[in-house]
Amino acid sequence: MSTKGYNIVSLIRKKRDGNPLTRDEISYLIDEYTKDEVPDYQMSAFLMASFLNGMDEDEASALTHSMLHSGRVLDLSDIAGTKVDKHSTGGVGDKLSLILAPIVASYDVPVPMISGRGLGHTGGTLDKMESIPGFNVDMTLERYQEILAKCGMVMAGQTEEVAPADKRLYALRDVTATVESIPLIAGSIMSKKLAEGIDALVLDVKFGSGAFMKTHEDAQKLAETLVAIGEDFGIETVAYLTNMNQPLGYKVGNWLEVEESMESLQGDGPDDVMEVTHMLAGTMIMLGGMAKTVEEGIQMSHKAVGNGQAFDKWLELTEEQGGDASVLKDFSAYDHAEYSFEYKAPQSGYITEIDAYGIGMASLELGAGRKKKDDDIDPVAGIELHHKIGSKVEKGQPIVTGYMNDENLIEPSKNYLADAFTIKNEQPESIKMITRRVDREGIHPTGD
Numbered sequence: 327m328s329t330k331g332y333n334i335v336s337l338i339r340k341k342r343d344g345n346p347l348t349r350d351e352i353s354y355l356i357d358e359y360t361k362d363e364v365p366d367y368q369m370s371a372f373l374m375a376s377f378l379n380g381m382d383e384d385e386a387s388a389l390t391h392s393m394l395h396s397g398r399v400l401d402l403s404d405i406a407g408t409k410v411d412k413h414s415t416g417g418v419g420d421k422l423s424l425i426l427a428p429i430v431a432s433y434d435v436p437v438p439m440i441s442g443r444g445l446g447h448t449g450g451t452l453d454k455m456e457s458i459p460g461f462n463v464d465m466t467l468e469r470y471q472e473i474l475a476k477c478g479m480v481m482a483g484q485t486e487e488v489a490p491a492d493k494r495l496y497a498l499r500d501v502t503a504t505v506e507s508i509p510l511i512a513g514s515i516m517s518k519k520l521a522e523g524i525d526a527l528v529l530d531v532k533f534g535s536g537a538f539m540k541t542h543e544d545a546q547k548l549a550e551t552l553v554a555i556g557e558d559f560g561i562e563t564v565a566y567l568t569n570m571n572q573p574l575g576y577k578v579g580n581w582l583e584v585e586e587s588m589e590s591l592q593g594d595g596p597d598d599v600m601e602v603t604h605m606l607a608g609t610m611i612m613l614g615g616m617a618k619t620v621e622e623g624i625q626m627s628h629k630a631v632g633n634g635q636a637f638d639k640w641l642e643l644t645e646e647q648g649g650d651a652s653v654l655k656d657f658s659a660y661d662h663a664e665y666s667f668e669y670k671a672p673q674s675g676y677i678t679e680i681d682a683y684g685i686g687m688a689s690l691e692l693g694a695g696r697k698k699k700d701d702d703i704d705p706v707a708g709i710e711l712h713h714k715i716g717s718k719v720e721k722g723q724p725i726v727t728g729y730m731n732d733e734n735l736i737e738p739s740k741n742y743l744a745d746a747f748t749i750k751n752e753q754p755e756s757i758k759m760i761t762r763r764v765d766r767e768g769i770h771p772t773g774d
């Protein structure tokens with residue numbers, strides 16, 4: 327069938343009425359949108375119809391294919407080694423890319439990473455890296471390949487050349503309440519990742535209050551969809567389901583998360599952050615052919631942190647991308663926030679829940695995230711938790727410090743904090759961080 331001449335309103339109506347679109351119809355819609363022939367208002371209607379009615383497997387695969395081919399697909403075959411990347415579906419305090427990429431690259435497994443900005447209440451790797459003075463994430467694809475060849479890793483932003491359809495759709499979904507949809511997330515993630523020229527991919531699919539997938543069941547469906555698309559495109563893809571029912575680590579906000587990442591790379595990382603980091607890094611090392619098993623990869627990951635090789639790799643990359651590495655070794659040299667406030671425990675007891683979404687929003691209110699597409703973010707704004715689920719606290723004890731450069735932002739942030747903590751008399755059960763591994767063989771429980 328011809329890919330020309332569909333009527334956009336008819337396509338929207340078809341989707342609105344719950345009928346699947348053909349591959350050609352999806353391809354036409356995405357191509358026309360990328361060429362600016364379909365305006366944002368029509369695409370918004372299509373996104374909402376897709377959000378409400380879902381997409382079948384064929385539509386999701388067609389969407390990924392069209393978004394992938396809306397731009398250039400990189401060929402990294404000149405660079406030796408199995409190229410492996412990791413992608414997270416988005417969380418609060420999720421700084422894992424900054425820790426695991428240098429771990430993996432320090433074993434000569436090339437990590438070409440194209441990351442996104444914050445979306446909704448979740449942070450974005452690019453915004454974190456840009457909080458390092460001078461760190462440049464905008465580059466040509468030629469420079470991207472040059473850095474990868476030289477450092478064994480590169481951390482770049484999406485250009486107009488790579489999956490441009492996703493770049494525009496991502497921003498549109500953020501402001502039209504159409505983010506939390508399995509096929510739309512799957513198309514967005516996989517089109518970007520497949521365009522990078524990778525050979526294998528590890529996915530961190532989050533479930534819980536701070537994730538786009540609130541339930542374990544939905545996260546599992548998303549993981550299965552992502553793995554199926556990856557394998558369909560010939561990329562070995564492994565996904566883990568990980569817990570996002572409280573922020574990862576203690577620090578939330580761009581520079582704060584860089585600080586915690588650097589601490590982690592020097593052996594002082596929070597337990598939850600390091601557990602997931604080592605599992606993902608170990609799997610990447612295995613997929614990259616440098617370990618026989620994931621367990622061996624995990625041991626190598628621990629070693630790279632223990633002997634400083636991963637931190638050295640990060641410093642090397644920072645300098646290569648124009649960043650000031652001195653502030654990463656001495657945080658006091660960084661220009662910190664002008665104001666801070668403490669949020670105190672409203673009662674004594676055990677912290678049984680920390681709503682990661684609420685903490686993400688409290689941080690966003692302080693300036694760490696965007697409310698509108700073009701908002702500037704404040705790199706130093708954010709939240710530092712002093713306690714996590716399971717901690718015993720006394721009434722009046724500070725449990726959070728907030729940082730910002732505008733005192734007017736304190737109250738809106740505190741409003742989110744007021745609802746974010748549940749404190750009870752009984753000690754809660756400990757949180758299981760990684761619950762499932764999903765790969766081409768199926769779904770496997772992890773650990774106990």
Ligand code: URA
Nearest residue numbers: 415416510511514515
């Ligand atoms: N991460 C992405 O890259 N895209 C989404 O849609 C959600 C999370």
